[in-house]
Amino acid sequence: MRRLVLGCLVLCLVQVGLLQADVPVEAPPDTRPEGPAGPPGGAAGNRPNFIIIYADDLGWMDTGFQGSRYYETPNLDRLARAGMVFRSAYANSPVCAPSRASLLSGEYPPRHGVYTVGSAERGPAHLRRWVPVPNATELKRSVITIPEALKSAGYVSASIGKWHLGDDPGAGPRAQGFDLNAGGNHNGHLGSYFSPYGIVELQDGPVGEYLTDRLTNEAIKFITANAQRPFFLYLSHYAVHTPLQAKRELIDKYKAKAGSQGQDEPVYAAMIESLDQGVGAILDTLDRLGLASSTVVFFLSDNGGVADVTSMGPLRGAKGSFYEGGLRVPMAVRWPGKTPAGSVTDTPVSGVDLFPTILQMAHVRVRPGQVLDGDSLVSLLQGKDDLRGRAIYWHFPGYMDPDAGRRGPFGATPCSVVRVGDWKLIEKFEDDTIEMYDLGRDPGEKTNLAASNADKAKELSTLLLDWRASIGAVLPTVRNPRYNPEAPVVMVGGKYEGE
Numbered sequence: 136m137r138r139l140v141l142g143c144l145v146l147c148l149v150q151v152g153l154l155q156a157d158v159p160v161e162a163p164p165d166t167r168p169e170g171p172a173g174p175p176g177g178a179a180g181n182r183p184n185f186i187i188i189y190a191d192d193l194g195w196m197d198t199g200f201q202g203s204r205y206y207e208t209p210n211l212d213r214l215a216r217a218g219m220v221f222r223s224a225y226a227n228s229p230v231c232a233p234s235r236a237s238l239l240s241g242e243y244p245p246r247h248g249v250y251t252v253g254s255a256e257r258g259p260a261h262l263r264r265w266v267p268v269p270n271a272t273e274l275k276r277s278v279i280t281i282p283e284a285l286k287s288a289g290y291v292s293a294s295i296g297k298w299h300l301g302d303d304p305g306a307g308p309r310a311q312g313f314d315l316n317a318g319g320n321h322n323g324h325l326g327s328y329f330s331p332y333g334i335v336e337l338q339d340g341p342v343g344e345y346l347t348d349r350l351t352n353e354a355i356k357f358i359t360a361n362a363q364r365p366f367f368l369y370l371s372h373y374a375v376h377t378p379l380q381a382k383r384e385l386i387d388k389y390k391a392k393a394g395s396q397g398q399d400e401p402v403y404a405a406m407i408e409s410l411d412q413g414v415g416a417i418l419d420t421l422d423r424l425g426l427a428s429s430t431v432v433f434f435l436s437d438n439g440g441v442a443d444v445t446s447m448g449p450l451r452g453a454k455g456s457f458y459e460g461g462l463r464v465p466m467a468v469r470w471p472g473k474t475p476a477g478s479v480t481d482t483p484v485s486g487v488d489l490f491p492t493i494l495q496m497a498h499v500r501v502r503p504g505q506v507l508d509g510d511s512l513v514s515l516l517q518g519k520d521d522l523r524g525r526a527i528y529w530h531f532p533g534y535m536d537p538d539a540g541r542r543g544p545f546g547a548t549p550c551s552v553v554r555v556g557d558w559k560l561i562e563k564f565e566d567d568t569i570e571m572y573d574l575g576r577d578p579g580e581k582t583n584l585a586a587s588n589a590d591k592a593k594e595l596s597t598l599l600l601d602w603r604a605s606i607g608a609v610l611p612t613v614r615n616p617r618y619n620p621e622a623p624v625v626m627v628g629g630k631y632e633g634e
C-alpha cells in the first residue's frame with residue numbers, strides 16, 4: 136500500500152512538472168523486501184551488479200583470449216573463459232568519444248551527434264570535397280544514460296577513469312546520472328600516467344603512482360563500499376591510449392620477450408599487463424566479497440588499436456578507420472549462472488547493445504519515448520543466437536585524421552557502413568563509391584565484391600538508405616569552397632595545413 140501511494144505521488148509530481156524527467160515514470164516490478172538497501176548480501180537475483188571495464192584503443196588482437204602471443208592477459212583470459220567471447224564485437228565508431236557516447240546512451244551517433252573527437256575537419260583542407268556536418272563534443276544532458284535508467288531501480292553508479300564527453304557539473308559523469316566521478320572530464324588522454332596526473336577530478340596520489348593501478352583501487356573502493364546494494368561501475372581506463380608510459384619492471388619483461396604477429400612494442404605490452412592486473416584485482420575483490428555470482432562483468436575496448444603501435448592482423452585498418460581494424464574490438468562477458476563457461480560467438484554485436492542488455496538483466500523497462508538502437512544480448516549470452524541476421528550500422532559525415540603511419544591523407548572520409556551476417560558494405564560519399572566484403576571469407580577486406588555481386592550490394596545499400604532516413608542521419612551537402620584536389624599537400628609542424 137505504501138508503495139502504491141508513493142508511486143501515485145511520484146506520478147502526480149511528474150505530471151505537474153515538479154520532478155525532473157529522470158524520475159522513473161513507471162517502476163518495474165520489484166520482488167525484494169521493501170527498503171532502500173535490498174536484502175543482505177548486495178544485489179538480488181533480479182538486480183545484479185554491473186561492471187563495464189572499458190579499455191581505450193585496445194586492438195582486436197591485443198589480448199590472450201583473442202590470440203595474442205606477445206601481450207600477456209591471464210586475468211582477462213580468466214574472465215573470458217568463465218563467460219562468452221564475442222569474436223565480432225564492434226565499437227560504434229573508430230575513435231573514442233562517439234563510441235563512449237553510444238555505449239552510455241544506447242544511441243547510434245546520428246542521434247546524439249557525437250561523430251568524432253573535437254573537429255570533423257581533419258586532414259588536408261583542400262582535399263575535403265564537403266564541409267562536414269557539425270560535431271558535438273558533449274553528450275546532451277537530455278540523453279538518458281545507463282546510470283540514469285538504473286537509478287530508478289535503486290542502483291548506485293560510479294564513473295571511474297576517462298569520460299571524454301564534457302566536464303562536470305554540466306556535461307560530465309555526474310551530469311549524466313553517475314553518483315561518483317573519479318577522474319573523468321573532457322580530455323581524451325592525459326599528459327602523464329604517473330602521479331601527479333593533473334586531473335582535477337582525481338586527487339593526485341604519491342609521486343610515481345601509476346594511473347591504471349590507481350583507477351583499479353578506486354574501483355575496488357567503490358565495490359567494497361557498495362557491496363550491500365546493487366551497483367553499476369563504469370571503469371573506463373585511460374589505458375592503453377597514448378602516451379605510451381608503463382612501469383619499468385614490466386617494460387623490462389617485454390623487452391626481453393620476442394615479438395609475434397606484428398606485436399612487439401614493450402611499453403604498450405606493459406600497459407596492457409597493468410590493465411590486466413587491475414582486472415584480476417577486481418575479479419578477486421568480487422570473490423572476496425561474495426559478489427562474483429551476482430555481478431555481470433563486461434569487458435571491451437572503445438575502438439581499434441593504433442597503427443604502428445600494435446597489429447590488428449589479419450584485419451585491415453586501425454583506429455580512425457571504418458575497416459575492421461578500426462571498429463572490431465575484443466569483448467568478453469561473464470554472467471554467472473546464465474552464460475555457460477567457455478562460450479564463443481561470431482554473431483556481430485556492438486556497443487549500443489549493452490544498454491538494452493543491462494536493462495533486461497536488471498528487469499528495468501525502457502522509458503516511454505526512449506529509443507535504443509541496439510538489441511539485448513540476453514538470449515545470445517544464454518546460447519540462443521537470435522541476432523545473427525540483424526544489421527549493424529555506422530554513419531560518419533566528417534573527416535578523420537590519417538592513421539599514425541600517415542598512410543593517406545585521411546583515416547576516414549564521409550561514409551555509411553552496414554554489416555549483416557558476413558556481409559559488410561561501405562558507402563563513401565567523397566567519391567560516391569561502394570565497397571562490399573564477405574567477412575566470412577575475407578576478414579581482411581581485400582576483395583571488393585560490390586560489382587560482382589550487385590544484387591547483394593543493392594540490397595545492403597537500400598538497408599543503409601532506409602536506416603539513414605529512419606534515424607535522421609544527415610549527409611554533408613555543402614561543397615567545400617577550398618576544395619582543390621590538384622593543389623600540393625603541405626605539411627606544417629607534422630600536421631596538414633588547415634588541419
Ligand SMILES: [Ca+2]
Binds near residue numbers: 437
Ligand atoms: Ca579510444
